[in-house]
Amino acid sequence: MSFLTAEHMTGGYGATDILHDCTIKVEQGEIAVIVGPNGAGKSTAMKAVFGMLPLREGRVLLGETDITAMSPQERVANGMGFVPQTHNVFTSMSVEENLEMGAYLREDDFRGTIEQVYDLFPVLKEKRRQPAGELSGGQRQQVAVGRALMTEPKLLMLDEPTAGVSPIVMDELFDRIIEVARTGIAILMVEQNARQALNIADHGYVLVQGRNAWTDTGEALLANPEVRRTFLGG
Template sequence: MAEPFLIGESMTGGYGAADILHGCTLAVEKGQIAVIVGPNGAGKSTAMKAVFGMLRLRAGHVKLEGEDITALTPQARVAKGMAFVPQTHNIFTSMTVEENLEMGAFLRRDDIRGTMEQVYELFPILKDKRRQAAGELSGGQRQQVAVGRALMTQPKVLMLDEPTAGVSPIVMDELFDRIIEVARTGISILMVEQNARQALMIADKGYVLVQGANRFTDTGPALMADPEVRRSFLGG
């Protein structure tokens, strides 16, 4: 069996002396969408931070394209092709939309205009508001700026922590549609999502975490169909 494109395997770690993750494993293939769901306090965001290098592991490892990157800093992981969009404080509010996108390309030394056009094609409203301060945008538009800025790094893996938090159902559906479009370009998506039912509908792979450990792992449709998953985590 070939290794997954990205894998955080048997991850154990936490903050200070207390472990939050207990042998947790997450993986995503190239161009696929993997979704992490579970109750509040399950360690979902912690698991994402561990994969991105924001949390030191006591056990386990992280590999990207077969290379062990466990010891790398988050900055070094960005250079390897990983992009992370946190749930909050994920844009520069005083900068314009276009300046935010330019900041996403800070590691690049090539012409970024083509990538910026791709972002504007994906999120047309951002092109209309490119000269506007990002802090003046709606919640959904801010999330588009955050995702667009991450895409400016030309990532191989896009990690999203609660991308639809606080947005309306219509905006949530639109964001999910855009996430599917991103995956179709060959970018792997790993995301934590509170709206478990909707997220699993678009997931190639789903992970249900409970108390920092894997409770269920399967395809999105299989998890949606699992009676115990439905009863315990999807509201029946």
């Protein structure tokens, strides 16, 4: 059994289903990437996994625990961390205050985790007293990821983590994501930069109109002629 098993997910908004029998799985220490055209249901699938979208059919398991009926906050308490694409930092708070907010469910001493975040993102330690709203886009993304890591998640979910950042910053963020996965955390990521994302992915899911179109290793999807022609520009 995979660490995250979100299987046969069908659901959407009101009477309209966006997801149709969609299945996503992630192992601990691995990176799984969801790619596909605009409107394919990629972010909707993430919201369904995180409990922000009710399912008409299907279920979500974290380890052996069925979390289908849990609220997002209950899922965080059970080991999920979620970084939305936008509005993912408290702009008026300092970098360090943002990280402290990520530990709101914890009752232990979390200062060691803050130091781990600073080791992963050294620029945040330099700017720890600075309001997050004054940071560059890439640095804000680092704050958002760092805050999610403060919950000590077993599964980290990232919705378009490289949106709006330069190619150099994108490469750096991907390097840090690989480092996080090496600690044993499962990573589930939605990405528009499909080629680059699949290049670091252990597994990839290509969604089309809310359905699994192709599921394979990142390497195999990059080599698939139809995937290359349809989604990767040849």
